[in-house]
Amino acid sequence: MRAARFHGPGDIRIDDVPDPQVLPGQVEVSVDWCGICGSDLHEFLEGPIFIPRKGTPHPITGAEMPIVMGHEFAGVVSAVGPGVTGIAEGDRVAVEPYWVCGACAACTAGRYNICRSLGFVGLSGDQGGFAERCVVDARWIHPLGHLSTDVGALVEPLAVGYHAVRLSGLREGGTAAVFGAGPIGLVTAAALRAAGAGTVIVVEPAAARKAKAPGAGAHVVIDPTTDDAAAAIRDLTGGTGVDIAFECAGIDAVLASAIGSVRPGGTVVNVAIWGHVPRVAMNALVMSEVRLLGSLAYCGDHSDVIALLRDGKVDAEQFITGRIGLDDLVAGGFRQLIDNKEENVKILVSPKEMPA
Secondary structure, three states: OEEEEEOOOOOEEEEEEOOOOOOOOOEEEEEEEOOOHHHHHHHHHHHHOOOOOOOOOOOOOOOOEEEOOOOOEEEEEEEEEEOOOOOOOOOOOOOOOEEEOOOOOOHHHHOOOOOOOOOEEOOOOOOOEEEEEEEEEHEEEEEEEEEEEEOOOOHHHHHHHHHHHHOOOOOOEEEEEEEEHHHHHHHHHHHHOOOOOOEEEEEEHHHHHHHHHHHOOEEEEEEOOOOOOHHHHHOOHHHHHHEEEEEEOOOOHHHHHHHHEEEEEEEEHHHHHHHOOOOOOHHHHHHOOOOEEEOOOOOHHHHHHHHHHHHHOOHHHHHHHEEHHHHHHHHHHHHHHHHHHHHOEEEEEOOOOOOO
16 A cells, blocks of 8 residues: 655655554554644654654564555544444544554553653554554544544544643633644634633734634734734733643744743743753743643543534534645645745645546
8 A cells, every 4th residue: 555654754655555454352453634733844854753764663563664644534434343343334534643552651541642762653653544544553543423524533633632721620610822823823722622621712913824823713913023923912911811721832032922922820831842952041931930830732632622623613614725635745735834834734634546
């Protein structure tokens, strides 16, 4: 079958790879759509980061470069291994793309997303969503019901935002600011509205992304190139600051502004994956007893996100800004998102032959 594999920075190739084998307890998914994630772009530009280097195989999968990419995907079940129940061929499903050890302290506590040996399908092995088919353990399969598989491909990034909001402890009617209106910032805003936030403020300089923020859930949009974002947020909240701020950009100055935007005793949730070691003004945290919290991916969140989509509480289709075939992955996908990121949110890739 055909699959897109990472061979090194800037080197992603469409290779012929062996068909996956379905073992007991596993499910094969015929991939319809797979989204391009910001972490995929980091790997393309700066990697390998999560991808295991040659000579350093992943501790769970045993795989090393070249690696099949793609982790935001959905499709149709094409085979079911022995011992699997409740899943049938033909089911539309989304995939929670993990490999975990199941034995470390995090796994045994139910927090498998911070497993010390954590791996991601599409970053850590020979399975991924930029391939015609993918095999995963049945525990990671989530039925979509009547939802389409293009919307299903957005369950994974939506789960990132949903998890961050859940982890933050936001109370219904609370106030929140989201710094960065890229894909993760927009889905975080959508998750905040679905969670009952009273006020959602989005901070973003790019015109195209600012335009998308109200549809995602923003009550107010602030341009940090024309306003001091932290001061503007304090003004909007009667001088107090928001309860929670979400850093979704991975930029030092943005993190500082997020810290400055929360009330005394408030919380800053870092959702971004950073490409460098950030500089943090620790006294700004100390003097206001601000809590800085890291949020990684998702843990038990996919079913709730699918329910939100089924109930119409989140409009996911608005985030789809392009659909391409696998052969156009680099030029029409990765390069488009890197060179024209302000105009795009989520480009979906089909490993199947695209209609002319």
